[in-house]
Amino acid sequence: MSKYYIYTDDVVRGPFTLENIAMMLSSGRISSDTQISTGKNTPWQTVGERPEIRAAAIQLQQPPAEKTASNDDEQIFYCQHCQQKYRGNSSWLGKDIVCINCHEIFQAANGNNTSSSTATAADPIENVNFQNYMPGLEDGDIICPNCWQRFHSEQLLYIASHPALTGDPVLGPGAMLRFTPTNFNALGQALDDMNCAATEVACPRCRLKIPMSIIDEVTHYFSIAGSQGSGKSYYLASLLNSLRKTMSNDFACTVVDVDPELNYVLDSYEETLFRSRHRNAVTVLPKTQLTGNDYVNMVMLDSIPVNLPKPFVYELKQLNSSSACKEDCNIVFYDNAGEHFQPGADNMINPGTRHLACSDGIIFIFDPINDANMRSICDQREPQLQSFDRIYDQSKLMSEMVARIRRHRNMDVDEKCSIPLVVAVSKYDSWQDNLSRDLRDLPLIDHPQSSLSGKLIKNTIVDVSFELRELLMQYVPELVNSAEGFFEQVLFVPFSSLGCFSTPHESGQLGVIPEQLSPIWVTAPFLSLLAENDWLETTSAAPAGLSLASQIIDDYILFTHPVSGKNIRLPWNYSQAVLTINGTRYSLPLHPKAMNRPGKCSFANNSSSDDMWV
Ligand SMILES: [Zn+2]
Ligand SMILES: [Zn+2]
Structure with a gap:
């Protein structure tokens, strides 16, 4: 059988079978202009120049002649949403299947393995056969x-x-x-x-x-989302660098690279920015690519080529018994290229955002400079403001993310999501005058004298979250509403990965001068997520304030803003918060939901994610 190699994104990929190539062509992953070769010493041609590929792609789209029952166990299933036809066997029964056509999840059941009259209506990709599906794997630990x-x-x-x-x-x-x-x-x-x-x-x-540590220890999964140009590579590099310091200086634990090969990309970014030999030269990180090798592994899964986002795996190890981290564990980060969120990009071939549904915490990066309204309150000296290319309605991205999690977790329309969300608002240094206090002056970590380890002062983050939420309500209310409408626990946390303005590089791209780096609150979003999951010790060390006349209705705390007089409706995760409004401290009541929080729904025992992939 012929093997094919393709040349895309400056990389040669393969080998692929004719069937794989035809599948990629019909799904649009490659085009008839894509360069293709059948191996060493054969010339590169375009896909369009190889007639057998076009023929195979056409065949894929045509219903094949109905097979006689040669295979006793063969069963036909139809997607309940779009009637896409699947050929499988009895091992599929009861399994959730992500439809290759409409991306909805449906269950392969006896009820839907008989051909219905609507089944002939639409069969865009006929006869999808998950040959390598491995029954018996799904219940391991x-x-x-x-x-x-x-x-x-x-x-x-x-x-x-x-x-x-x-x-x-x-x-x-x-x-x-x-x-x-x-x-x-x-x-x-x-x-x-x-x-x-x-x-x-x-x-x-x-x-x-x-990595071996995944086999031995508990693993916590975190997803980073945000649009193109929101600086996720800079954020991850800066987070990693600051996390190493704060974990050992403040929380008596250490961040260990479990596998330098796996974490190579992130480690090299950290190296470039924070251990640069040319500390006064402009430095630029590459942009996150959808299918570039930096963030994605391309493999054949169930005989379909898919791009899997690379995990970055670190181990949090306790340095002594007073460590604020409750046990040694792995932390895994997934980064998403902005392109992963484009409608239609979430299919079998680029399931890039699927990890969001299995996450223990999501950091959604909102970039005020790329927001049409909020950029007006940013410091005009920031060179990024000179470009209008990346202005984008980031609340659409939030809605798209919500839609995908709902779909992957099979949730009802009014069901709320228990994954904690932090909306991390970046480039704080260029809009800091819009908050009443300077983050650099606020206490984030309490160091009790009796302990070798500090504790996170969670109220500082919740207090700032309230003030930032008020600001976002003025400029991007739809972002706040779609986040709080879906996620039960939402915090708005400002940060700056760089803590300085960007500097134009000779290539025309914007970069940064390493010696000017001075990150602000870059670990705060992640530490909040650890705290929300109860994996990091926190203190409520906030002196009480005036009590606010408030009401508890359903999952919310309602009160009248003491200055603006507006009605405020906060989610229950602000329970017992002490908020600073115009210099005065106000205490919010206890919300019953915060009192008896249900057991943490961690990845390991979350049954809804079991069949994510089948
Ligand atoms: Zn379907
Ligand atoms: Zn795997």
Whole structure:
């Protein structure tokens, strides 16, 4: 069978089968202008110049002649939403299937495996066959951080270490061989076919490497979302750098790189900005790419090429028994390219945003400079204000994110989401005059003398969140409303990754001068999420204020703003907050929901995410 290699985004990818290529062509991932080759020593052509590909793509779209029942177990299923037809077997029964056509989730049930009269109406991609679907994997206690497949530890694959053992049916000929071990040495290490000890493991489904600490410890997942140009690469680099410091200086734990190879991209960004040898030269980070190698692994899953966002995995390790972190654990970050959120980008081939639904916390980065209204209150000296290219209604992105989580978690229209959300408002240094206090003067961490570890002063964040929320209500009320309309716990947290203005680079891009870097509150959004999940010790060390006449209605706390006289409706996560309004402190009442918070719905026991991928 012919193998094909394609050239996209400056990278050669492959090998792919004819079927894969046809699938990519019909889904629009490649076009008839894409460069294609059948291997070494064969010329590059365009896809359009290879008639067999067009023929295969057309065949994909045409209903094949109805097969006679050659396979006893074969069953036909239809998507309940769009009637897309699927050919499967009885192992599909009861499984949630993400429809390749309409992206809705439907359940493969006896009721929908008979052809209905509407079934012939629309069959855009006929006969989708998930050949490599692995039944029996789904109830294990390990979750792959790459593809979110759940499986048992005995199903782990080992990665050969002898350099001669290469080739993997999913990852291609260049990858090291993956194998199920049968021989072990005296130390209990798995041996590859050349008798070399294999110490790295891989997922049985996507075949990508899984850090060993994921097998041994609890893992918490965090997603970063935000539009193109909202500076997510700068944010992640700055967060990582500040997190290493604050975790060891303030919370008696340390941030460990579990796998330098896996975290290479983020570590190199941190290095570029914070350990630069040319501290006074303008430095630029590359833009997050949808299918570039930096943020995405491209693998064949169930015989369909998919782009999986790369996880960045770190371990939080306690330094001593007083550590503010309650146990050693892994923290995994996923970054999303803005393009992942474009309508239609969330399909089988680019399931880039699916991790949002499985997250323990989401940081949504809102960039005031890219907002048509809010940029007017930003410091006009910031060079980014000279460009109007990236002005974008970021509340649309929020709505799109909400829609996807609802879909992936199979939620009812009025059901609220229990994942804590932080709307992190970036570039604080360029709009700081709009808040009454300077963040740099506010206490974030309390250091009790009796303890080796500090505690997060959560009220400082909640207090600032209220003031920032008021500001956003003036300029982008739809953002606040769509966030609070879906998420139960929302905090608005200002920060600045750089703490200085950007500087034009000779390439025309905007960069930063490393010696000017002075991040402000860059860890606050993440520390809030740790605290919301009860994984970080907090203190309520806020002196009480005047009590506000308020009412508790459903999930909200209602009161009249003591200065503006407006009616304010805050979500219950402001329960017992002490808010500073015009220099006076006011105490909010206890909301019953905060008193008996339900057990944390963590990734590991969240059944709704089990079949995310089937
Ligand atoms: Zn469908
Ligand atoms: Zn996997």
